[in-house]
Structures are given as C-alpha cells and as structure tokens.
Amino acid sequence: MLLDGKIPAGPLAEKWDRHRFELKLVNPANKRKFDIIVVGTGLGGGSAAASLAEMGYNVKAFCFQDSPRRAHSIAAQGGINAAKNYPNDGDSIRRLFYDTIKGGDFRAREANVYRLAQVSNAIIDHCVAQGIPFAREYGGLLANRSFGGAQVSRTFYARGQTGQQLLLGAYRSLMRQVAAGKVQMFARREMLDVVLVNGHAKGIVVRNLITGQLERYAADAVVLATGGYGNAFFLSTNAMGSNVTAAYRAYMKGALFANPCFTQIHPTCIPVHGDYQSKLTLMSESLRNDGRVWVPKNPGDKRPANQIPESERDYYLERKYPSFGNLVPRDVASRNAKAQCDEGKGVGDTALAVYLDFADAIKRDGRDTIARKYGNLFEMYDKITGENPYTTPMMIYPAVHYTMGGLWVDYNLMSNIPGLFVLGEANFSDHGANRLGASALMQGLADGYFVLPYTIGGYLVGSPKETLSTSKAPFEEAERGVQARIDKLMAVQGKRTVDDFHRQLGLILWDHCGMSRNNAGLEKARGMVQELRAEFWQNVKVPGTTADLNQSLERAGRVADFLEFAELLLIDALHRQESCGGHFNEAYQTPENEALRNDEEYCHVAAWEYKGIGQDPEFHKEPLTFENVQLTQRSYK
Amino acid sequence: MSKSIDLTLKVWRQAGPKDKGHFETLRAQNISTEMSFLEMLDVVNDQLTLDGKEPIAFDSDCREGICGMCGAVINGRPHGPLKATTLCQLHMRHFNSGDVIAIEPFRAMAFKVIKDLVIDRSAFDQIIQAGGFVSVNTGGAPDANAVPIAQDQVESAMDAAQCISCGACVAACPNASAMLFVSANVSHLALLPQGQPEAARRAIAMVREMDRQGFGNCSNETECEAECPKSISISNIARLNRQFYRASLASSVK
Missing domain, CATH: 3.10.20.30 (Beta-grasp domain)
Incomplete structure (x- = not known):
C-alpha cells in the first residue's frame, strides 16, 4: 500500500499558508466542547498542551515523571536553530530548509521540512516573550553561534542549558493553564495503551505509578509526544525513564512505525567506563566549534596526550574534511571516531575514545573566553571523569542519542489512526536519516506551538463527535489487556533482573545495529533478540507488588516492549539496502567510506504495520519526491 | 584510576x-x-x-x-x-x-515521603501555578530582537533561571523554607523586561502560595545556598523581599 502524506498542493513556500487557510476552523465558542489528551510534557507535548489550552480546548496532560518540568528535553544543551539571519551571514528560510534536508541525507519530506524552517522564527519570538534568557551581545541583541554541520550562525542558546530553559518556558505556560483550569495535569502516570472507538483514537489507559491503579481517560483526540526509543540500546544519552512504550502500544493498535533504523549516534559523549554504567553523558557538540579532534598517528600509542608531539597526532577530521573540519555532521563524525578506534588508535583505558583538545583554543582566545562558552560543560566532564579539560584533552566517544524514526504521521502530524497525533521525537517526520544539531528543540516546539494547534482543528471539525465515556467496551478491553500483561510480568519470578536483560539487549543492538551494520550481523541479532525475549518471559524477576510504587515493574514493562521493538528496528535496517545518514550498511559505501544512498530503490519512507509478536510486520511505502532540491551525494570535504 | x-x-x-x-x-x-x-x-x-x-x-x-x-x-x-x-x-x-x-529522603512538611527516598514535590508546581510565568499566549509575540536586554542583566536572569526544582534548599533549611526556590523563579522573570508587567502580582502570589503549601519562613540561615546544586545565590532572596515589600506597599495588587 502506498501511503499518502497529504502534502498540500502548490509551490513549496506557499503550502503551509494555503493549508492553514483550507483547514476548517473550530468556532471559538465550540473549542471548550473538545477534550484533548496529551501524553508527554517535553518540548512537543508541553508546548502543545499549553497552546491548545490557550485556544480554549480542554486538555488532559500526562507524564511519568513527578512533574512535567522534568521531561528529558531539559537535558538538551547546545541550542535551537532559526532562520532569523540576525548575524547577516546569508541565512534564510530556504537555506535552513536545504541544510536540514541535506543533513537528513534526503530522506525527509520537503514540505514538512520547509514548514519547520518557516515557523522557526516565530519560536524564537515566542520564547523571548516568555522570558527565556537567551544569550545576548553587549548591545543587548540576541547572540548566535554556528553549530554542528552549519556554515551560518543560526543557533540561539542559553549557556549550555538551552533545552532546560526552553522546556521551563513551555512548563510555565502549561502551569499557567493548569491554574486557569484549562489543563488537568496527571503526573506520575504511564500510558500503557491507546483506546480506539470505531477506529478513532478516543482515550488512553494509564498506570498510576504511586497507587498502581489502572486509570482510563477519554477525549476527542489523543496526542503522543513521548520521545524517542534510544534506550533500546540500554546505554544512551536518554534519561533513565525514556522509553518506547507509548509509541509501541500505538503501533500494536495499528499505527504505522516509520524508519526505525534511523538512529543517531552522537559523536561527543563521555566514553563508557564500566559494566555497571547506567547511562552515557553527552558533551554538547558546540564543543567542536573550538575543540580539535585527534588520535595518535601510531596504533597502540599509550603515552599520555601531553607527551605525544604535534607531529605524531592525526587531526583526522581536519585532514579528511578540509572545509568542514571538526564541524562535519554527527553521523560522519561518529563513524570516523569508530574507524580510528577500529584501527587501534583509540585512547584511554578502553581504547574506545578519541581526544577533543582545547589547548589551541585556550592559547588563541584565552582561558576566560573558553570558560564563558563551555565552563559548565567542562565542569560536568570534570565531575564525571575526575579530569580537568582545561589542562588535559577531553576523551569522547559516540553514543546513541536521538532517534529520527518514529510513528508515521501525515502533514497534519496525524498518524494513520484518525485522531492520534504524534509530535516531536516520537514522530518520524522532519529529520530524515540524520538530525542536525540544534534541530530537535526547533522541531519539538514547532510541532507543539505552531503546527498541531492548527491541524488538530481540521480533524476535530471533520470527524463525528462521540460522547466521552470510559465505560465503553474498548476501554474495558484495553484495561484488561494491560492488567494481564502486568500480571504476567509479576508471575515469572525468575532469576535475572530487568536491568540485566536490558543491558544484554543493548549490547546486541550496539554491536550489530549501531554505527555500522551488515546483513549477516542484522540477521544474527534478530535471532539473538528473539532468544533473549523468550528468556525474559521465563526468567525475569520483578520484586514487590502491583499495588504501590514499584520501579522494577515500571522498568520491566518498558524492557518487555523494547525486546519486541528491537526486532522491528532490525527488520527495518535489513530492509534498507543502502546507507544513508545514521543508517550505515557496510555493503554500501563510496570509495572514501561515506554513506552511499540508493535513490532508485530507497528514496522512500518505510512504514511498518504490526502483525503480531514474532510475526513479520507488513511493509508500507511512502515515496519521497523532491521537486525543489537536487539529490546529491553529501560531501563535507 | x-x-x-x-x-x-x-x-x-x-x-x-x-x-x-x-x-x-x-x-x-x-x-x-x-x-x-x-x-x-x-x-x-x-x-x-x-x-x-x-x-x-x-x-x-x-x-x-x-x-x-x-x-x-x-x-x-x-x-x-x-x-x-x-x-x-x-x-x-x-x-x-x-x-x-x-x-x-529530603524532609519537609510540604514534601510527603511516598516510599523510601521518593518524595512528593507537587507543592513546587503549585507555587509556579500561582504566578511563576509570563502571561503570553502562543502567537502574538513581537520580533525577538525588538527589546534589547543588557548582557549582564540577562546573565543575572540566567543565574537564577538555572534552578532545577530539586528541593535541596528546602531540605537544607532548618525551617524547611522554599524561599530560595521561590526567589530564583521570581528573580529570573523580574530581571527581564518581559517579566515586568506582572512582577508585583507574581511576587505576592508565589510567596502566599509558598506559605499555604506549608513551607517555613526564611530566617537567613543561608544553608540553602550552601547546598544548592546549581549555586543559586541568596541575593535572590533579598531581591524577592524587595519585590514583595514594594508590591505589598506600593502596588494595587491585593
């Protein structure tokens, strides 16, 4: 089946304007008659919930954390892009659009990405009005910096805590609407199923994480903004609680999952140091603006960094990519780091790290300037590793960071299930096969502040109004299913902990479906995942009871879903017999070892339909057509 | 090693x-x-x-x-x-x-223990709901560069805005006061022109809500500053007090 993305007709630059005009409006007096559920309160969900409430809708917002202000958007460091062209360096909406399409290796929709670039400027305006303390120049105007893979300075930032500040802006707007009675906030709730009534998404079942009770909520539409699935790899830069459960449950109910194999491995993270490690910490890639990446020229050189003379160092990114140097996109930087380590040139105890060196920048700009730019990042590094980056080069290694794949949505951000909308990292729409730095914050806020609030009205006006009731059969059925699964998890009482299984799953994916992939490894990994899943249901041990706070049970449910989802990830990676962006199949590379796309056969979105656990999902294709850009081999030389 | x-x-x-x-x-x-x-x-x-x-x-x-x-x-x-x-x-x-x-666990009357080390900090959300925001709806903002803000001013606002709402200040305070938390939130917005129109209302509403939630009063023990993981300064409390008194005495906010 070919999928219809419902891209509006007309010239690229006019599509969004025309579409907004053509969408039916909900009469202001009628908005209060509609209830909307928003699951997840990060940049996408928080901004959507606040904006919808401001417009007059009744919103029920849910998050699994103790407060909506803790969603993992808060950890984004570097910044947010916009096409303001304040620095007068030649930026424009079209350039931001082009960079994003190219950075995504031509696997995203033109129309979506263009809209993203169009609304980017309004995001900055709104955030400033909310009181976001973006960095400023001495004259009082906003400061910009250039950021991973861009040759213009279009990134707005608030020290190294941009995500925190933007999220708190959305959170404050959300709290304002809670106070106004337009948003009901449900914290410490985990969504465990979406409920369909006559084929439309009309509610959810959640577990109250404090009491253990299952609760049902009904609404006229359901919005998922539940983040990405990077924690399938166990070790990632995601928060401990980040999970695929909400998206996966929607997939099991018929929502298509698109391009799951597009996973982003971020080049600048603190390297792994032990088996007990619970997560990896990102060092913002803004560091690459001033840090120089290098390894010793000779494999196995174990001398400390300061004893390796300049002539025996290989600044491999500057050497291979003279025009972009240390600022090549994330996938390119990550693969190169792995290649150096594979050649035995890795540094540190594990030899799975490369240097990121600030000595030249400190010599050039002075320690104070560097401290002003990166002080908090250097401190964080020092805390974790016990080493001082002002005097010793940082050690970095790639880590799973972001997932471009997600639930399939059309131009309105609606999945193939009517009434089920998906925002932010949870959808697949804007980043193609690789996301550029400072674009995740832009997309989350674009979806939540400026896209969904318009498009959801079109659905609400055009679909039959149901009476809202949670006593309908589909709600009972969904709750029974959720309860049965919880009971099943508790009944196993085996000999291995949840984390133990999760760690093993992560290693399988990292080894076979990480920075570089091959068909034999992917096939093998699929078998390993199936075996591990079978063992999980025989041998997992979940302590405690279901009737109160039980963090092991929460994790067990998430890992059970990861164990099924991992197979989908592998199937998608096997399907895509090309290399593009974050998906690198060793069989498809240029003579210079760059990703080699196959536009003839794979210039499409691969969207998968659930057919049962262990069954092959059904493949659906959305062809990608490019009318405004020329598909080129990405080159950063 | x-x-x-x-x-x-x-x-x-x-x-x-x-x-x-x-x-x-x-x-x-x-x-x-x-x-x-x-x-x-x-x-x-x-x-x-x-x-x-x-x-x-x-x-x-x-x-x-x-x-x-x-x-x-x-x-x-x-x-x-x-x-x-x-x-x-x-x-x-x-x-x-x-x-x-x-x-x-962090202990305070306003933070009930849920289980072991897990506590209920929803009182903080309620303090923000009382006024810790700028009342702007999505869509009507002027150009981001329309209002210049002095760099040191915005840096001071950012110093206050770094609060992570963890509750350590409350746990550290012998009175279980939330003044550092409230003052960081009030200061951040009071230091920016965007926060000015509601500054008086905000200071009064947030302090009242803090009292209502069962947090204690500030008696300048300064333990909050010492334990704050984000080094939020108690000078924010002084700023909050100025805001609060000015608002109580001179503004029309009741």
Whole structure:
C-alpha cells in the first residue's frame, strides 16, 4: 500500500499558508466542547498542551515523571536553530530548509521540512516573550553561534542549558493553564495503551505509578509526544525513564512505525567506563566549534596526550574534511571516531575514545573566553571523569542519542489512526536519516506551538463527535489487556533482573545495529533478540507488588516492549539496502567510506504495520519526491 | 584510576506515606570508584532483587544533573558532600572503603515521603501555578530582537533561571523554607523586561502560595545556598523581599 502524506498542493513556500487557510476552523465558542489528551510534557507535548489550552480546548496532560518540568528535553544543551539571519551571514528560510534536508541525507519530506524552517522564527519570538534568557551581545541583541554541520550562525542558546530553559518556558505556560483550569495535569502516570472507538483514537489507559491503579481517560483526540526509543540500546544519552512504550502500544493498535533504523549516534559523549554504567553523558557538540579532534598517528600509542608531539597526532577530521573540519555532521563524525578506534588508535583505558583538545583554543582566545562558552560543560566532564579539560584533552566517544524514526504521521502530524497525533521525537517526520544539531528543540516546539494547534482543528471539525465515556467496551478491553500483561510480568519470578536483560539487549543492538551494520550481523541479532525475549518471559524477576510504587515493574514493562521493538528496528535496517545518514550498511559505501544512498530503490519512507509478536510486520511505502532540491551525494570535504 | 571499595549504607526505608519508616543497614561491596552514587544504589538494588527483597525506591531520570528528579540527604547533606553537585553527579571516588553512609529522603512538611527516598514535590508546581510565568499566549509575540536586554542583566536572569526544582534548599533549611526556590523563579522573570508587567502580582502570589503549601519562613540561615546544586545565590532572596515589600506597599495588587 502506498501511503499518502497529504502534502498540500502548490509551490513549496506557499503550502503551509494555503493549508492553514483550507483547514476548517473550530468556532471559538465550540473549542471548550473538545477534550484533548496529551501524553508527554517535553518540548512537543508541553508546548502543545499549553497552546491548545490557550485556544480554549480542554486538555488532559500526562507524564511519568513527578512533574512535567522534568521531561528529558531539559537535558538538551547546545541550542535551537532559526532562520532569523540576525548575524547577516546569508541565512534564510530556504537555506535552513536545504541544510536540514541535506543533513537528513534526503530522506525527509520537503514540505514538512520547509514548514519547520518557516515557523522557526516565530519560536524564537515566542520564547523571548516568555522570558527565556537567551544569550545576548553587549548591545543587548540576541547572540548566535554556528553549530554542528552549519556554515551560518543560526543557533540561539542559553549557556549550555538551552533545552532546560526552553522546556521551563513551555512548563510555565502549561502551569499557567493548569491554574486557569484549562489543563488537568496527571503526573506520575504511564500510558500503557491507546483506546480506539470505531477506529478513532478516543482515550488512553494509564498506570498510576504511586497507587498502581489502572486509570482510563477519554477525549476527542489523543496526542503522543513521548520521545524517542534510544534506550533500546540500554546505554544512551536518554534519561533513565525514556522509553518506547507509548509509541509501541500505538503501533500494536495499528499505527504505522516509520524508519526505525534511523538512529543517531552522537559523536561527543563521555566514553563508557564500566559494566555497571547506567547511562552515557553527552558533551554538547558546540564543543567542536573550538575543540580539535585527534588520535595518535601510531596504533597502540599509550603515552599520555601531553607527551605525544604535534607531529605524531592525526587531526583526522581536519585532514579528511578540509572545509568542514571538526564541524562535519554527527553521523560522519561518529563513524570516523569508530574507524580510528577500529584501527587501534583509540585512547584511554578502553581504547574506545578519541581526544577533543582545547589547548589551541585556550592559547588563541584565552582561558576566560573558553570558560564563558563551555565552563559548565567542562565542569560536568570534570565531575564525571575526575579530569580537568582545561589542562588535559577531553576523551569522547559516540553514543546513541536521538532517534529520527518514529510513528508515521501525515502533514497534519496525524498518524494513520484518525485522531492520534504524534509530535516531536516520537514522530518520524522532519529529520530524515540524520538530525542536525540544534534541530530537535526547533522541531519539538514547532510541532507543539505552531503546527498541531492548527491541524488538530481540521480533524476535530471533520470527524463525528462521540460522547466521552470510559465505560465503553474498548476501554474495558484495553484495561484488561494491560492488567494481564502486568500480571504476567509479576508471575515469572525468575532469576535475572530487568536491568540485566536490558543491558544484554543493548549490547546486541550496539554491536550489530549501531554505527555500522551488515546483513549477516542484522540477521544474527534478530535471532539473538528473539532468544533473549523468550528468556525474559521465563526468567525475569520483578520484586514487590502491583499495588504501590514499584520501579522494577515500571522498568520491566518498558524492557518487555523494547525486546519486541528491537526486532522491528532490525527488520527495518535489513530492509534498507543502502546507507544513508545514521543508517550505515557496510555493503554500501563510496570509495572514501561515506554513506552511499540508493535513490532508485530507497528514496522512500518505510512504514511498518504490526502483525503480531514474532510475526513479520507488513511493509508500507511512502515515496519521497523532491521537486525543489537536487539529490546529491553529501560531501563535507 | 578506578578501584573497588566496600561501604555500609544506612538507608531510610518507608513502605508508604503512613508508615513510620526506619533505617536499614545494607552492605555495598566491590563498588567501583568510577560509579556515580546512583549507580552504586543500582548495584545494591540488583542484589536486593536477587535476594528476594524489595529494592530501595529512589527517583532519578536524566542522571546529568539537570532534570532535578534525584536527590537524597547523604550523611546529613542534601545531594551529598560535594559543592554544586546533584546526587546523580556525585561519584564514588569521593568515598573511602569502610565508610558508613546514611541516606535519607529530603524532609519537609510540604514534601510527603511516598516510599523510601521518593518524595512528593507537587507543592513546587503549585507555587509556579500561582504566578511563576509570563502571561503570553502562543502567537502574538513581537520580533525577538525588538527589546534589547543588557548582557549582564540577562546573565543575572540566567543565574537564577538555572534552578532545577530539586528541593535541596528546602531540605537544607532548618525551617524547611522554599524561599530560595521561590526567589530564583521570581528573580529570573523580574530581571527581564518581559517579566515586568506582572512582577508585583507574581511576587505576592508565589510567596502566599509558598506559605499555604506549608513551607517555613526564611530566617537567613543561608544553608540553602550552601547546598544548592546549581549555586543559586541568596541575593535572590533579598531581591524577592524587595519585590514583595514594594508590591505589598506600593502596588494595587491585593
């Protein structure tokens, strides 16, 4: 089946304007008659919930954390892009659009990405009005910096805590609407199923994480903004609680999952140091603006960094990519780091790290300037590793960071299930096969502040109004299913902990479906995942009871879903017999070892339909057509 | 270089809000000094699980010191002995083999214990709901560069805006006051032109809500500043007091 993305007709630059005009409006007096559920309160969900409430809708917002202000958007460091062209360096909406399409290796929709670039400027305006303390120049105007893979300075930032500040802006707007009675906030709730009534998404079942009770909520539409699935790899830069459960449950109910194999491995993270490690910490890639990446020229050189003379160092990114140097996109930087380590040139105890060196920048700009730019990042590094980056080069290694794949949505951000909308990292729409730095914050806020609030009205006006009731059969059925699964998890009482299984799953994916992939490894990994899943249901041990706070049970449910989802990830990676962006199949590379796309056969979105656990999902294709850009081999030389 | 240490933990165990709670003594053995404090608790929890006991309930999410979800009182100090460090960023290299470590939840009347180290901090959300925002709807903002803001002004606002809402200030205060939290939020917005129109209303509403939530008053003990993982300065409290008195005396806000 070919999928219809419902891209509006007309010239690229006019599509969004025309579409907004053509969408039916909900009469202001009628908005209060509609209830909307928003699951997840990060940049996408928080901004959507606040904006919808401001417009007059009744919103029920849910998050699994103790407060909506803790969603993992808060950890984004570097910044947010916009096409303001304040620095007068030649930026424009079209350039931001082009960079994003190219950075995504031509696997995203033109129309979506263009809209993203169009609304980017309004995001900055709104955030400033909310009181976001973006960095400023001495004259009082906003400061910009250039950021991973861009040759213009279009990134707005608030020290190294941009995500925190933007999220708190959305959170404050959300709290304002809670106070106004337009948003009901449900914290410490985990969504465990979406409920369909006559084929439309009309509610959810959640577990109250404090009491253990299952609760049902009904609404006229359901919005998922539940983040990405990077924690399938166990070790990632995601928060401990980040999970695929909400998206996966929607997939099991018929929502298509698109391009799951597009996973982003971020080049600048603190390297792994032990088996007990619970997560990896990102060092913002803004560091690459001033840090120089290098390894010793000779494999196995174990001398400390300061004893390796300049002539025996290989600044491999500057050497291979003279025009972009240390600022090549994330996938390119990550693969190169792995290649150096594979050649035995890795540094540190594990030899799975490369240097990121600030000595030249400190010599050039002075320690104070560097401290002003990166002080908090250097401190964080020092805390974790016990080493001082002002005097010793940082050690970095790639880590799973972001997932471009997600639930399939059309131009309105609606999945193939009517009434089920998906925002932010949870959808697949804007980043193609690789996301550029400072674009995740832009997309989350674009979806939540400026896209969904318009498009959801079109659905609400055009679909039959149901009476809202949670006593309908589909709600009972969904709750029974959720309860049965919880009971099943508790009944196993085996000999291995949840984390133990999760760690093993992560290693399988990292080894076979990480920075570089091959068909034999992917096939093998699929078998390993199936075996591990079978063992999980025989041998997992979940302590405690279901009737109160039980963090092991929460994790067990998430890992059970990861164990099924991992197979989908592998199937998608096997399907895509090309290399593009974050998906690198060793069989498809240029003579210079760059990703080699196959536009003839794979210039499409691969969207998968659930057919049962262990069954092959059904493949659906959305062809990608490019009318405004020329598909080129990405080159950063 | 990493090494292994053995520790004795005295951990607060409390089955629920109504349970009285008690300290339980647990061993943490073969702990790598490269671990974070929470990774050490993960290891202890895995062992408890395998031994058929209930693991220690504790909150954490980002484990990068920014989400504000984690926190416990370690040997009497919120987030442990290191300055400007959240519990998730405290590493075991700061402990020695043989140490006895007492681990308790943040305690305050306004923070009920839910289970073990997990507490209810929804009072903070309610203080923000009382006025900790700028009342602008999506869509009507002027160009972002329309209002210049002096760089040092915005830097001061950012210093205050870094609050992660963890509650360490409350746990550190002998009066369980939330003044550092409230003042950071009030200051951040009061220092920016966008926050000015509502500054008086905000200061009064947030302080009143703090009182209503059962937090104590500030008596200048300054322990909050010492324990704040984000080094929020008590000069914010002075600013809040000025705002509050000015608003109470001179503005029309009731």
